[in-house]
Amino acid sequence: MSSFSILESDTIFFTNSRILRDEEFHQLRELFPARFHLIEEKIRDYKSASRKQEVLLSRALIFLLSRFSDVIIEFYDGLFKKKEVIVTPEGNSILNRRLKASISHSVDWIAVGISSGKAIGVDVFYKGKGFGKVKRVVKRFLPELIVSIGDNDEDIALSWTIFESFLKIGDYSLESISGFLRYSKEIQLEKRWVKCRMGQIGSEVFRLYTMNIDYLDVIGSMVVRTGASDKIGLKCYMVKKINPCETTLTRVLEMEELS
Numbered sequence: 001m002s003s004f005s006i007l008e009s010d011t012i013f014f015t016n017s018r019i020l021r022d023e024e025f026h027q028l029r030e031l032f033p034a035r036f037h038l039i040e041e042k043i044r045d046y047k048s049a050s051r052k053q054e055v056l057l058s059r060a061l062i063f064l065l066s067r068f069s070d071v072i073i074e075f076y077d078g079l080f081k082k083k084e085v086i087v088t089p090e091g092n093s094i095l096n097r098r099l100k101a102s103i104s105h106s107v108d109w110i111a112v113g114i115s116s117g118k119a120i121g122v123d124v125f126y127k128g129k130g131f132g133k134v135k136r137v138v139k140r141f142l143p144e145l146i147v148s149i150g151d152n153d154e155d156i157a158l159s160w161t162i163f164e165s166f167l168k169i170g171d172y173s174l175e176s177i178s179g180f181l182r183y184s185k186e187i188q189l190e191k192r193w194v195k196c197r198m199g200q201i202g203s204e205v206f207r208l209y210t211m212n213i214d215y216l217d218v219i220g221s222m223v224v225r226t227g228a229s230d231k232i233g234l235k236c237y238m239v240k241k242i243n244p245c246e247t248t249l250t251r252v253l254e255m256e257e258l259s
Helices: 022-031 033-042 049-069 132-141 143-149 153-169 174-183
Strands: 010-016 072-077 082-087 098-106 109-115 119-126 185-187 194-201 204-213 218-226 234-242 253-257
Touching: 010 049, 010 119, 010 204, 010 218, 022 033, 022 049, 033 049, 049 072, 049 082, 049 098, 049 109, 049 234, 098 153, 098 218, 109 119, 109 218, 119 153, 132 143, 132 153, 143 153, 143 174, 153 174, 153 204, 153 218, 174 194, 194 234, 204 234
Parallel strands: 010 234, 072 098, 098 119
Antiparallel strands: 010 109, 072 082, 098 109, 119 218, 185 194, 194 204, 204 218, 234 253
16 A cells, blocks of 8 residues: 555544554554553453453554544543543644544454544444344344344344444434434445445434445444535555554555455
């Protein structure tokens, strides 16, 4: 990948929590020692090593994107229960280069969504974990979404990710989310595995991307709250390797764009 910019489009990154070896994690800590220290203190009592890896790697990916793209990225960090965390890159960042991010985990998969919109929420579901539990929850508590999306296993899981994505960016009711799904306009995109809808809840405008990526065995949704209808389109990348000692983003992150 010769060139890349997270300013060009709404973007989602997928990576596996087992991507880094121990020595590479150590190198990553050296890039962001203060931030890693705070996170590791917060999760030191976690019993699951894989869960610790997910938490560290998802934040590290945002830190890397911020530093090497020279942008400020804001995201709500549920770990610290802060409404907004501002990741400030080193160097002379231009203040209007400010993006929003959202994080989701499912089994070993990590998803990080990035957008210049007013707010963003991302939620993913790894199909390999089975549909039983999410199917029971949706049918019991969110039946209105089944009417709007569909009633097969993948559609039901997708409706759950839509609900979770909206909740990550605001206290939106099931009724308002269902109304958005009924009345929003479908936007045609080039990628066959992603669909886009655009519509309103009250006076707020939203873009909703829904994804069913067979290549990764992942279902997901990304909601962006925006004030305009421009910049519709989603780029999706799988981060295959992280090289902490490199000096440019395209070398730090070895990525494959999913077409």
